[in-house]
Amino acid sequence: MRVFIRPCVWLLALLFCASFMSVFEALFGWFQPGQTSLIYQRAGFLSLLQNHVLLVLISGSIGTAMAVSAGILVTRGWGRDFLPLASQVASIGQTFPPVAVLALAVPVLGFGEAPTLMALVLYGLLPILRNTLVGLDGIAPAVKEAASGMGMSPTQVLLKVELPLAGRVILAGVRTSVTINIATAAIGSTIGARTLGDPVIAGLVNGNTGYVLQGALLIGLLAITTDSLFEALQRTWSQRLLAAAVAG
């Protein structure tokens, strides 16, 4: 379990900064002389962090569920016709700038968390879908043929052979998607979602560099924590095989 030490350290750093940002007050005062309000006060960093994480978590779960099911559907015999369509839709989704997705979502869903969630879900789909397709496609045809030829049902082939084998690649897609969405979620602050983007926007509007830095610091730490957590997960995933290979 040593692989989980790094994400834990980053998580502690994140929680510390979110709880005790005021200890850095002197630092922010040092390069912003004359600024009266040094630490963002309008909302607690911890509650912003919580909201931010929740947004990413929910959008990530919905996005993963959608993308993985879509990836599975279009790689079944009867869904193959939709394979090009699915990868195209996912690519087009990625060419949209996140701000544009937000702007388009506002008229439909109003301001606040809902349009942000929608934008995050749409934006996070592509990496997961692409990796699901790559992962499922990368399985040796002989393995699948043997599986069904030996009498496994299509569901068994999917659950016991295809998904475990494609799992690491899919997980890598989720990692990319979630890391991107941690950054994208901050933009949700422009349409009224409460995220760690709030201090950044407020700082830009009021010309307070300290606020911008505080928001950026927390977003950065959150991204690093999440990324190292995924790294640890991916390692654990392959550890069994790796350990076996070393032993052999």
Added chain:
Amino acid sequence: MIELKGVSCRFGSTVAVDAINLTVETGEVCVLVGSSGCGKSTTLRMINRLLPHSAGEISVDGQDIRRIDVRKLRLNMGYAIQGTGLFPHWTVARNVALVPKLLGWSRDRITTRVDELLTLLGLAPETFANKYPEQLSGGQAQRVGVARALAADPNILLMDEPFGALDAITRDNLQNEMLRIQRQVHKTTVFVTHDIDEALRLATRIAVMDQGRILQHDTPENILRSPANAFVENLLGSQDRGLKLSALRRVGDAMSRHPQPCEPDLETDWLSEDDSLRQALSVMLWHEAEQLPVRDAGGAEIGVLSRDQIWTGAT
């Protein structure tokens, strides 16, 4: 018994298999041989319904395979393919246990069976059971593939070029293993290969295929002696047909047997009872010997093979 009656397989407008008739008797090894694209793999895959047949009727032990539940049909047919198709994320033991597990065997019964099969295939269970496929050599992986096919003791064995990707020596060993195992288990086997020597060696009967048709279906000996047409003759290679024929005969059947086994003369070269006449001929050519003593598996001298006996035995 597997019976194919007027079976065809069409993909769009191309005909992969064209109205073939084939009967594989219980316990015999039927080898489908031909160049790539001749329809031999397609035929095999129609038997376990990986491919649907467009016309005709396939029956297993008298039952139309379309009336049997497809999973039940496949669980009763061992399936070994080129490149093994072993699951890379499962250990050797778990791979072999696949079908027994699908059939719901108890854990103890599965463990016993896996050990038994690995031993049968010459893989020590304590060394190999917990290895992953990527840690095996090609030959070892293919042995595991065969063990997996045999795991639930199916009545029928389907093998699609299982030794195709192996080097000559490993292939030779595995063919010997196949013959040995087949003598023990007597499975009704359909074996696909493009290698005529492999076919001659393993088959009870050979079906030579070309362009979706069966050109000749007969015992190795009859195919060698009277090939049906130029294609079959060409496949056999007209130059060394004699040697191929001699490879089908055992030394033990052609030699003159001593009334009593006796102590072997340790000085001279010797043949084993199970050697083929082709090997015997080669040894005699090399040593310029007129005749050689023959020993049984225990090492006792049980007879003598002379050059003349090769001649009369092989023709």
